[in-house]
Amino acid sequence: MAPYASDDNTTAGEVDEQRSGRRKAARYVVPVTVMGVAAATIGLVPALADSGDPDLPKITAQQLIEKIAKSDVEQLSGTVKISTDLGLPNLGGLESSLMSGAAGRGEGGSSADPTAKLTELASGTHTLRVAADGPEKQKLSLLENAAEYSVIHNGKDVWGYDSKSNEVYHGTVSESPKGDKERQPPALPKDFAEEALKAVDDTTSVTVDGTAQVAGRDAYKLLIKPKQSGSTVGAVTVAVDAKTGMPLKFTLTPASGGAAVVDAGFTQVSFAKPAASNFDFTPPKGAKVTEEKEAGKDFDEKSDKGEARRHAPKSGDDLGKGLDGMKTIGEGWNSIAVFDTGGEGMPSGEAGGGELGGFMDSLGDKVTGKFGSGTVFSTRLVNALMTDDGKVYVGMVTKDALVKAADAGK
Amino acid sequence: MSRAEVAGTVRPVSPLWTLGLLRNELATTFRRWRTLALLAVLAGVPVLVGIAIKIETSDGSSPGGGGGPAFISQITNNGLFLVFTALAATLPFFLPMAVGVVAGDAIAGEANAGTLRYLLVAPAGRTRLLLTKYATVVLFCLAATLVVALSALTVGALLFPLGDLTTISGTRISFAEGLGRALLIALAVAASLIGVAALGLFVSTLTNSGIAAMATTVGLLITVQILDQIPQLHALQPYFFSHYWLSFADLMREPVYWDELAKNLGLQALYAAVFGSAAWARFMAKDITA
Numbered sequence: 001m002a003p004y005a006s007d008d009n010t011t012a013g014e015v016d017e018q019r020s021g022r023r024k025a026a027r028y029v030v031p032v033t034v035m036g037v038a039a040a041t042i043g044l045v046p047a048l049a050d051s052g053d054p055d056l057p058k059i060t061a062q063q064l065i066e067k068i069a070k071s072d073v074e075q076l077s078g079t080v081k082i083s084t085d086l087g088l089p090n091l092g093g094l095e096s097s098l099m100s101g102a103a104g105r106g107e108g109g110s111s112a113d114p115t116a117k118l119t120e121l122a123s124g125t126h127t128l129r130v131a132a133d134g135p136e137k138q139k140l141s142l143l144e145n146a147a148e149y150s151v152i153h154n155g156k157d158v159w160g161y162d163s164k165s166n167e168v169y170h171g172t173v174s175e176s177p178k179g180d181k182e183r184q185p186p187a188l189p190k191d192f193a194e195e196a197l198k199a200v201d202d203t204t205s206v207t208v209d210g211t212a213q214v215a216g217r218d219a220y221k222l223l224i225k226p227k228q229s230g231s232t233v234g235a236v237t238v239a240v241d242a243k244t245g246m247p248l249k250f251t252l253t254p255a256s257g258g259a260a261v262v263d264a265g266f267t268q269v270s271f272a273k274p275a276a277s278n279f280d281f282t283p284p285k286g287a288k289v290t291e292e293k294e295a296g297k298d299f300d301e302k303s304d305k306g307e308a309r310r311h312a313p314k315s316g317d318d319l320g321k322g323l324d325g326m327k328t329i330g331e332g333w334n335s336i337a338v339f340d341t342g343g344e345g346m347p348s349g350e351a352g353g354g355e356l357g358g359f360m361d362s363l364g365d366k367v368t369g370k371f372g373s374g375t376v377f378s379t380r381l382v383n384a385l386m387t388d389d390g391k392v393y394v395g396m397v398t399k400d401a402l403v404k405a406a407d408a409g410k
Numbered sequence: 411m412s413r414a415e416v417a418g419t420v421r422p423v424s425p426l427w428t429l430g431l432l433r434n435e436l437a438t439t440f441r442r443w444r445t446l447a448l449l450a451v452l453a454g455v456p457v458l459v460g461i462a463i464k465i466e467t468s469d470g471s472s473p474g475g476g477g478g479p480a481f482i483s484q485i486t487n488n489g490l491f492l493v494f495t496a497l498a499a500t501l502p503f504f505l506p507m508a509v510g511v512v513a514g515d516a517i518a519g520e521a522n523a524g525t526l527r528y529l530l531v532a533p534a535g536r537t538r539l540l541l542t543k544y545a546t547v548v549l550f551c552l553a554a555t556l557v558v559a560l561s562a563l564t565v566g567a568l569l570f571p572l573g574d575l576t577t578i579s580g581t582r583i584s585f586a587e588g589l590g591r592a593l594l595i596a597l598a599v600a601a602s603l604i605g606v607a608a609l610g611l612f613v614s615t616l617t618n619s620g621i622a623a624m625a626t627t628v629g630l631l632i633t634v635q636i637l638d639q640i641p642q643l644h645a646l647q648p649y650f651f652s653h654y655w656l657s658f659a660d661l662m663r664e665p666v667y668w669d670e671l672a673k674n675l676g677l678q679a680l681y682a683a684v685f686g687s688a689a690w691a692r693f694m695a696k697d698i699t700a
Binding site: 023024027028030031034035038079129141143145146147148150152159161163164165166275277278280281282284285286287 | 480481483484486487488498575576578579580581582656659663664665667669680683684685687688690691692694695
C-alpha cells in the first residue's frame, strides 16, 4: 500500500470512477431542476401578474369621487382579504377578551353574536366572503380554519351562524335596512373608502395615481394624502373599479413607513347575481339559537359605543357622537380629541379599567411637558396621551403633536 | 416479494407487464398482516370517536364545547359529519403514519429481506419498479382514506340520524349532495398524502433497513408538523407538506373555496416531483447488495 505503487494504475481506475461519479451526480440534476423551476414559478408568476397596469381614459380626482358616489352596485359576490396591523402589542388571548369586552359581549352572550365576532377583524389577516343582492339580502362570511362565521341578512331577519360551535344568533331589523348595515364594523373596501372620503377637506390632497389591476378588473387608483405634517397617516390609496365605480381595494400606509396599517381588497369579485340559496338560512337541528332580546337589551347601545370607538380614528365628528364632554382641537387629519376622564388618570370606559391600570402603564411611555406629566400610548396609527390629571388626548398625530396640544391646552 | 414468473414471457416489454407488476405489488402489500393491522387501526378511530360522542351527549349536552377536531359539534345532528370529523382527526397523524410505514418499506424492506435483487433480475428496469412501488403507495393512500370514510359513514349511520345537512357557510344541501361532498373530501385527503408518500419512497431508497426508513419518515412527519406550529417560521410554512392539509374542509363551504385546495394539490404535486425524482436519481445509482 505504498503511495507510489498505486501511482501507475490509478489513472485508468480514477477516470472510470470519476465518470461514474459524474453520471451519479448528473441524475440529481433532475430533482434540483424541478425545485429550481418550482421556485422560479412561485417567484415570477405574481410578478408577471402584477405587471401591465391597464390603459384607461384619463379622469380627474373629482370625477372619480363622483363615480364612487354614483356607484350603485347592488349585486355582487367575491372574496376579500383584509390585513390590519395597528402595531398593537401582541397580547394573544387577552387582546381578544379586551376587544370583545369593549364591544359588548356581556355574560350570556353568544359566540354567534355579530358584534363580538367581527371585532376579530381588528387585527391580523382574514379572508372574508361577501355576497349581496339588493338592499334586502346580504351575506358576509369570515373564513376560519375548517369553520366559518356568517352573518346573513335576508329581509327582516339577521342571522349569525358560527359553524365551529354550531351556535346561531338571530335578530330582526324593524327599521330601514340601512340601520343594520351601520351596525357592522367596516370590513369591505367600500366601507373604508367612504370613511376616508368623509375626511376629505381642504387639508387633504386628492389625486388620481394611475391605474391598477385588482381582482382581475381594471381600476383607477385614488390617492388621498394629508397636506399638513404631524399626522401619522402617510397616504390612503383606494382602487376604484373603472366600470362600476366600486372601491375594490383600500390601503392605508402610515407616515412612519413600513407595512400598511389597513389593507383590504377583493381578491376575486363578480357582479353577477348570487344564487338565492346563499341568503336562505334555517338554523340547523340541535343548534343553540340566541335571540337578540335574550342577548341583552343593551345590545344596540353597546354596539353604538363600540362603533364610535372603532370609527374614532376616522373622523373627529364620529367620536363626538359617542362620548360626552369631548372637545376637538385642530382640523382635518391633525384633529385631536380631548376629553376629561374625571381625574382618574385611566380610562374608565375600557373594560376592567382598574385591574388593567398597572398593566396599561407598562405599555406606555412617560412624557413631561408644560402641561405636567403623563403617559403616551402609541400604535402605528393612533397615539393617545393621558395626563396625570386625567385628561386624554387622542388623535392620528405624532407624539410631539400631542404634547404640543396638551401644552397649548394648559 | 413479488413473484416474477411473468418475467420471461415477453422480450419487448409490453404495458401489460407493468400492470402485472403493479398487480403483484398491490397483492403483496395488501396481503401483509402489517398493512391489515394499520387499516384496522384506521377503521377503529371513527368507531371510538362515534361511541365517545354518543356517550358524552347522552345527557343532551352538546359535544366538543367548541374544541376538538373540526365539525365535531354537528355530529349529533347528522351522522354524515362523522366522516368529516374522522378524516380531520386521522389526517394529522394516523393516516400519514400508515402511509409512511408502507412507503418507507417499499424499497428498503425489499433490500432488507434480500428480495430486491431478484426483483431487478426480471426485465422490469429500475425506473419501472420504482414507479410501480410509488403507484402502490399512492393507491394505499386512497384505500386508507376510504377505509376511514366508510367506517365513519357506517358508524355515523348506526348511531346518529342522517338527513339534509347544513354547510359551514350556513346553507342547506341535500343528503345526496352531502355524500358527494364526502367522497370529494376523501379524495382531497388521499391526495394530501401524496407528498408524504414521495418523501417516504425517497427515504426508502437511502437505506437498506426497512425499519430505519419507516422511523425516519414518521419522524420527519412529526418534525414538520411541530415546525408548522411555530409562528416564527411563518415564511417557510407554506412549503411544508402538511400546511394545507385542513383545506379539505373548504369543500364544505358554499360556494366551495378553491384557493387553498388548489395550493394543497400544487404543493403535493411539487413534493411528488422533487422527492420522486430524487428517489429515482438515488435508486438508479444505488449499489444493490441485497
